[in-house]
Amino acid sequence: MNLSLRALRYIVATADCGNLTEAARQLNVSQPSISAAIAQFEAECGVQIFVRHHAKGVTTTIAGTRIINEARLLLNHARDFGQNARDMTNEVRGEISVGCFWTLATHFMPGLISRFTQTHPGISVNLDEGDQQLVLDALIAGRTEIALSYDFARPEEIVADSLAELPPYAVLPPDHPLAARESVTLADLAPEPFILLDLPYSRDYFVRLFRSAGLEPRIAFRSRVYELTRGLVGQGLGYTIQNVMPRTQLTADGGRVASVPIVDALEPVRLVALRLKRQAARPAVEVFARHLAASFSEGGLFAPGTLSPRHTLR
Numbered sequence: 199m200n201l202s203l204r205a206l207r208y209i210v211a212t213a214d215c216g217n218l219t220e221a222a223r224q225l226n227v228s229q230p231s232i233s234a235a236i237a238q239f240e241a242e243c244g245v246q247i248f249v250r251h252h253a254k255g256v257t258t259t260i261a262g263t264r265i266i267n268e269a270r271l272l273l274n275h276a277r278d279f280g281q282n283a284r285d286m287t288n289e290v291r292g293e294i295s296v297g298c299f300w301t302l303a304t305h306f307m308p309g310l311i312s313r314f315t316q317t318h319p320g321i322s323v324n325l326d327e328g329d330q331q332l333v334l335d336a337l338i339a340g341r342t343e344i345a346l347s348y349d350f351a352r353p354e355e356i357v358a359d360s361l362a363e364l365p366p367y368a369v370l371p372p373d374h375p376l377a378a379r380e381s382v383t384l385a386d387l388a389p390e391p392f393i394l395l396d397l398p399y400s401r402d403y404f405v406r407l408f409r410s411a412g413l414e415p416r417i418a419f420r421s422r423v424y425e426l427t428r429g430l431v432g433q434g435l436g437y438t439i440q441n442v443m444p445r446t447q448l449t450a451d452g453g454r455v456a457s458v459p460i461v462d463a464l465e466p467v468r469l470v471a472l473r474l475k476r477q478a479a480r481p482a483v484e485v486f487a488r489h490l491a492a493s494f495s496e497g498g499l500f501a502p503g504t505l506s507p508r509h510t511l512r
Contacts, residue, residue, distance in 0.1 A: 272341030
């Protein structure tokens with residue numbers, strides 16, 4: 199078939215916008231041009247990409263979703279090819295889309311991106327944050343090309359490169375009797391009110407910690423917002439468990455918390471760089487992958503031993 203990059207751009211834009219009119223406006227072309235290009239592509243492929251709904255836009259078919267995901271990858275490669283052909287220099291240039299788990303983005307991405315843009319000014323980074331399912335979906339759909347996240351619920355088509363292992367810590371009000379200890383156990387914590395970070399896969403991990411010890415947490419509050427769980431702890435409403443800790447024990451509302459190691463032999467979370475197995479990394483993406491690995495290695499920005507929390511702040 200006569201593959202046209204223009205047609206691929208029209209198809210991806212239509213999928214993103216959900217209707218031909220908005221896609222035409224964003225691309226600054228006529229709606230009939232987009233409609234004709236899509237129809238020709240569907241005829242040559244012998245597959246329907248979109249289902250048209252009168253006055254209600256379009257939705258993608260199952261086959262169409264797969265085609266659109268592959269189209270995004272082709273367009274990314276074509277964009278890099280054009281950029282590299284124009285530059286004709288040894289400096290890697292381009293634009294990359296990086297996914298990141300919400301809580302990890304808060305702690306790591308400011309430093310990662312700042313250091314990266316200083317050393318690689320020719321590469322711009324678009325950041326896409328979300329929970330684990332959103333991070334995985336974005337990689338599979340081709341909206342992102344690499345992601346910093348956890349090794350939770352990873353499908354076979356996504357590969358993970360290990361960066362660090364993060365053990366769980368108890369986060370308590372600073373005046374709580376357990377906060378004065380050098381360490382605590384899950385048995386110490388179980389009777390206390392638990393503030394659960396209620397995100398997909400995260401909630402399962404925290405509950406699984408207790409059940410592996412034959413215990414059940416006493417859940418008092420649930421929140422999808424990391425900083426809110428810490429704020430509730432700072433107000434004395436319970437404790438929470440976290441693996442990624444800020445460098446301060448102050449909360450967003452001015453409260454204070456204490457972080458105490460848990461001595462039980464518990465499952466850590468594995469911090470990883472995720473990418474799609476079938477997708478060859480573009481040069482700019484490969485540079486960022488190396489930057490991630492170096493940042494979490496010995497002597498890096500987040501070297502082993504620097505990710506543990508301060509015990510308390512009084």
